[in-house]
Amino acid sequence: MxxxxxxxxxxxxxxxxxxxxxxxxxxxxxxxxxxxxxxxxxxxxxxxxxxxxxxxxxxxxxxxxxxxxxxxxxxxxxxxxxxxxxxxxxxxxxxxxxxxxxxxxxxxxxxxxxxxDDMPPVPGLAERWGRSVFHCPYCHGYELEEGAIGVIATSPMAVHQAAMLPDWGPTTLFLNEAFTPSPDELALLARRGTQIERTPVARIDGVADVVLADGRRCAMAGLFAQAxxxxxxxxxxxxxxxxxxxxxxxxxxxxxxxxxxxxxxxxxxxxxxxxxxxxxxxxxxxxxxxxxxxxxxx
The missing domain is CATH 3.50.50.60 (FAD/NAD(P)-binding domain)
Incomplete structure (x- = not known):
């Protein structure tokens, strides 16, 4: 004892x-x-x-x-x-x-x-956690050198990240069928210059490349997700x-x-x-x- x-x-x-x-x-x-x-x-x-x-x-x-x-x-x-x-x-x-x-x-x-932290079930996402997939822009956004940033949506909280991140680089919100933004949320993202991609995400490749279900590849400097x-x-x-x-x-x-x-x-x-x-x-x-x-x- x-x-x-x-x-x-x-x-x-x-x-x-x-x-x-x-x-x-x-x-x-x-x-x-x-x-x-x-x-x-x-x-x-x-x-x-x-x-x-x-x-x-x-x-x-x-x-x-x-x-x-x-x-x-x-x-x-x-x-x-x-x-x-x-x-x-x-x-x-x-x-x-x-x-x-x-x-x-x-x-x-x-x-x-x-x-x-439990990562969303997107193939390739968990393996890059802390490397090129992050949760906090204040901790990791600056080092992306104003490169393209992707937000992988898992909940409506993705709007919060997607509205913040344009201060660190051009931002795309990948909805991935997680939720449907409201008109007010869409207006906020438009004011912030955030692009919206509605095609589902198939997997993450390379450093932070988002491969979509239709075969398109979106090369990103880094990704953010809501674990x-x-x-x-x-x-x-x-x-x-x-x-x-x-x-x-x-x-x-x-x-x-x-x-x-x-x-x-x-x-x-x-x-x-x-x-x-x-x-x-x-x-x-x-x-x-x-x-x-x-x-x-x-």
């Missing part, structure tokens, strides 16, 4: 940021990490992270590794690589969970468990945390300080917001870690 005051489940950007605040408050902290960063596909593609002040253009793995090194320099921080399972309320008012064969008991929990998101861990549900429904999937309901519906359980990062990136995850973590610390005093 490991008794600890604060346990952070999830050791990516939000979790490490939260743990850092607790470490600097001189509190004992345990970080449990399953090693499945959401943006690991960017590293596999040899690409870099963008939009994070002071870290623009660095590999996501390098940012995470340096953050871990700095965090573990604090002697009151312990790190366990593994999957947190079987989270529950203990009779003594604390929280319990298991990592491998080890039981953990914590007075406060910070959930930074992240989400899993469905799911909780990467069942811990929040096991503890009874309330959820909200976002446009692409559920996320943990929290207040402005990261407190969930379960007292003394906090959440931050992508698991606790409708959409996010590295910079937002770090900010969420810093605020939530400080709020978790204050909860033992007030």
């Amino acid at each position: 490991i008794p600890i005051e604060f346990a952070v489940i999830g050791g990516s950007y939000a979790g490490m940021s939260a743990a850092l605040q607790l470490a600097r408050a001189r509190r004992p902290v345990l970080v449990v990490d399953a090693g499945q960063r959401r943006n690991r596909f960017v590293d596999e593609a040899g690409a870099t992270a963008h939009g994070f002040l002071g870290q623009d253009g660095r590999a996501p793995a390098a940012i995470a590794a340096e953050a871990r090194r700095q965090l573990l320099a604090y002697p009151n921080v312990r790190w366990i690589d593994g999957l947190a399972e079987d989270a529950h309320h203990r009779p003594d008012g604390r929280f319990g969970f298991r990592v491998g064969g080890t039981e953990v008991s914590a007075a406060r929990l910070v959930l930074a468990t992240g989400v899993r 469905r998101v799911h909780m990467a861990s069942p811990v929040a549900e096991q503890l009874g945390c309330a959820f909200e429904q976002g446009p692409m999937g559920p996320f943990i309901q929290v207040d402005r300080m990261g407190q969930t519906s379960v007292p003394h359980v906090f959440a931050c990062g992508d698991a606790a917001r409708a959409a996010g990136n590295v910079a937002l995850a770090v900010g969420d973590g810093a605020m939530t870690g400080a709020a978790a610390h204050r909860s033992v005093m007030f």
Whole structure:
């Protein structure tokens, strides 16, 4: 049994940021990490992270590794690589969970468990996720060098992307029979200069070529798609945390300080917001870690 005051489940950007605040408050902290960063596909593609002040253009793995090194320099921080399972309320008012064969008991929990992206079933799309298929124009749009951009529709949310992306390059919305835009949506896309292609998509080839069902090939510099998101861990549900429904999937309901519906359980990062990136995850973590610390005093 490991008794600890604060346990952070999830050791990516939000979790490490939260743990850092607790470490600097001189509190004992345990970080449990399953090693499945959401943006690991960017590293596999040899690409870099963008939009994070002071870290623009660095590999996501390098940012995470340096953050871990700095965090573990604090002697009151312990790190366990593994999957947190079987989270529950203990009779003594604390929280319990298991990592491998080890039981953990914590007075406060910070959930930074992240989400899993489920890509639409377009042949060739999932294989290019993080390489030439993206979800965030602020993270990846600039590097497309104002080349042709395609939006593969999977839901009405595609209109949001298709209306934004012309600032980064000439944009085509491939409806792919996912939905029918309303007259107001069509007017918005027309004002933004977005082209609309109604022929279904057969597959994605090359770097980001959209091959249509009639055989036409549309060469794109990059593609954007609306992946469905799911909780990467069942811990929040096991503890009874309330959820909200976002446009692409559920996320943990929290207040402005990261407190969930379960007292003394906090959440931050992508698991606790409708959409996010590295910079937002770090900010969420810093605020939530400080709020978790204050909860033992007030």
